[in-house]
Amino acid sequence: xxAGGMKNALDDLLDTLARRRLGGRxxxxxxxxxxxxxxxxxRFELLKNGAAIPLILRRAPGGDRIGDTAIGLEVEAQLLAxxxxxxxxxxxxxxxxxxxxxxxxGFIMDFVEGxxxxxxxARGEALAQTRPFLARQCGxxxxxxxxxxxxxxxxxxxxxxxxxxxxxxxxxxxxAWPRPVFELAFRWLAEHCPPPPxxxxxxxGDFRNGNLMIGPDGVRAVLDWEIAHVxxxxxxxxxxxxxxxxxxVAEKPVGGFGLREDLWAGYEAAGGAPVNRxxxxxxxxxxxxxxxxxxxxxxxxxxxxxxxxxxxxxARRSSETEVxxxxxxxx
Numbered sequence: 618x619x620a621g622g623m624k625n626a627l628d629d630l631l632d633t634l635a636r637r638r639l640g641g642r643x644x645x646x647x648x649x650x651x652x653x654x655x656x657x658x659x660r661f662e663l664l665k666n667g668a669a670i671p672l673i674l675r676r677a678p679g680g681d682r683i684g685d686t687a688i689g690l691e692v693e694a695q696l697l698a699x700x701x702x703x704x705x706x707x708x709x710x711x712x713x714x715x716x717x718x719x720x721x722x723g724f725i726m727d728f729v730e731g732x733x734x735x736x737x738x739a740r741g742e743a744l745a746q747t748r749p750f751l752a753r754q755c756g757x758x759x760x761x762x763x764x765x766x767x768x769x770x771x772x773x774x775x776x777x778x779x780x781x782x783x784x785x786x787x788x789x790x791x792x793a794w795p796r797p798v799f800e801l802a803f804r805w806l807a808e809h810c811p812p813p814p815x816x817x818x819x820x821x822g823d824f825r826n827g828n829l830m831i832g833p834d835g836v837r838a839v840l841d842w843e844i845a846h847v848x849x850x851x852x853x854x855x856x857x858x859x860x861x862x863x864x865x866v867a868e869k870p871v872g873g874f875g876l877r878e879d880l881w882a883g884y885e886a887a888g889g890a891p892v893n894r895x896x897x898x899x900x901x902x903x904x905x906x907x908x909x910x911x912x913x914x915x916x917x918x919x920x921x922x923x924x925x926x927x928x929x930x931x932a933r934r935s936s937e938t939e940v941x942x943x944x945x946x947x948x
Contacts, residue, residue, distance in 0.1 A: 630719050631661055631674065638712050639725070641665030655687065655843065660728065671728035676714065680721020687843045688773060690714075694724040696819075696842045699769065703761045706838050729838040731830035735864040738831050739873030747833055752875020754835045755824070755857060756883025762839075763850040763889060765819040774846040777813040781848065782806050782903065789910045796913065798939040802906045805946055809899050811849065818850040825862040826872030854880060854892060855900025860941040861908050861934070902945050909938030 627647050635643040644662040650673070659674040677690060688696075690713075697707045708726040732738055739748075767773065776784065786803055789796075822844040830838035856862075858870045858877060866873035871880045881892040912935035 627659060627674075627720075631659075634712070634714075634718050634720065634725075635663055638718070639663055639665070641670075644669065656690070657723075672711075673708070673726050673728050674720070674723060675726060676721055676723025680723070688845055690722045690724055690843075692770065692772060693842045693845075696765075696770065696845055697726070699765050700762060700839065700842075703764050705758055705761050706836055708838050708840075729830050731832040731837045733827065733830055733840070735827040735862065735873065738826055738829075739864040739866045739869070744831060744833065747831065747835060748869075748874040751831070751835060752871040752877075752879035753883035753886075755829075755871065755875070756854075756880040756885075756889070757887040758836060758839060759821070759824060759850075759853050760884045760887035760889035762821055762824070762853070763818040767817060767819045767847040770819065770845075770847075773819070775817065776846065776848050778810050778849055778899070778903075779813075781852075782810060785903075785907055785910050788914060792910075792913050794913060796909075796935070796939065798942050799906060799909060799913075801946065802902060802942045806899065806903055806906070809895070809902075811851075811893075811896050811899055814849045817847050820846055820848050820850060820852050822846055822853070823856070824853045825857045825859070826864065826874070827862060829872075849900070850889070851892065851896050852900045852903075854884065854897050855902075856904040858897075858901045859904040859908060860944075861905070861937065898945075902942065905938050905941050905945060909935045909942070912938065 628643070631643040631647060635641050641663045642665075644664055647659055647661040650658040650660050655678075657674070657676050657678055659676075661672055661674065663670040663672050675690065694710045694713045697710050700707045701709070708729050710724050710726045712725040714720050714723045714725075732741070732744065738744055738751075767775075782803070789799055789803070821839070821842060823841050824839065828839070828841045829836050830840060857872055857880070860867060860870075863869060863873035869875055870877050877897070881897070885891055912931050912933075915929070915932035
């Protein structure tokens with residue numbers, strides 16, 4: 618369906634949903650938001666009691682295409698509700714799409730005002746007074762996320778650290794493109810792999826600069842829970858420190874805005890387990906390699922099924938992760 622036809626269909630379907638489910642009507646100003654790499658994000662206004670309330674439709678591409686690694690948008694909506702109950706800042710979800718809504722898989726969530734562009738968060742003048750306390754705040758939020766009971770989400774993937782490394786080894790091998798730095802990193806990870814956690818926790822999986830809605834008061838919403846899983850909670854503490862999420866401010870390991878020590882202090886002060894520094898470094902190295910493998914996989918996709926320039930640009934970033942890995946392994 619052409620873009621114009623998709624928008625017109627969404628206009629009608631959202632208006633019907635607004636009348637049936639939300640007690641109002643949808644204004645005919647539905648627009649595709651340029652955020653969300655794997656899901657469709659649409660903004661619209663709910664007209665109710667004389668007010669125009671901005672809302673977001675988050676749905677699977679085309680309504681029905683669920684990625685191999687995604688947990689499903691219905692589960693994602695459940696996670697948002699559970700996270701809100703333990704004090705994690707997340708968008709409210711007033712409605713999860715049902716089959717008779719005609720929109721496919723997805724949910725309606727509140728619009729949250731703020732900044733998500735990583736470069737602006739790390740370097741922009743508007744958030745200069747916010748950056749000094751962001752790392753600690755991120756640690757506090759992760760401690761709350763890790764209190765969620767994994768048993769409440771039985772369909773989430775589960776993996777030990779060794780199994781997780783093996784999974785990405787398989788993905789790397791499938792690219793059939795040898796990278797000596799990646800080989801070295803896999804060897805290092807095998808030598809430093811921590812044992813399975815005594816208490817596997819719910820892991821966000823993509824908690825980083827770029828997936829956080831930031832305002833002058835700090836983190837306003839944690840977004841993109843689509844690869845949440847059950848495993849080692851320290852994974853989240855390592856992932857946010859990967860250099861690719863520092864957006865050019867390499868001297869601030871946490872998202873380009875803070876220090877690891879502040880992140881860890883916030884995590885421990887909010888009830889997280891004491892952070893083993895070597896353990897955290899394992900997950901930072903793994904996170905860097907993980908992103909590198911994901912980028913290199915884009916090259917294969919570009920050569921075969923999707924010759925899109927965006928795929929090629931992301932594939933090129935695998936060389937950046939090789940430099941980052943060499944620096945980490947030499948430290």
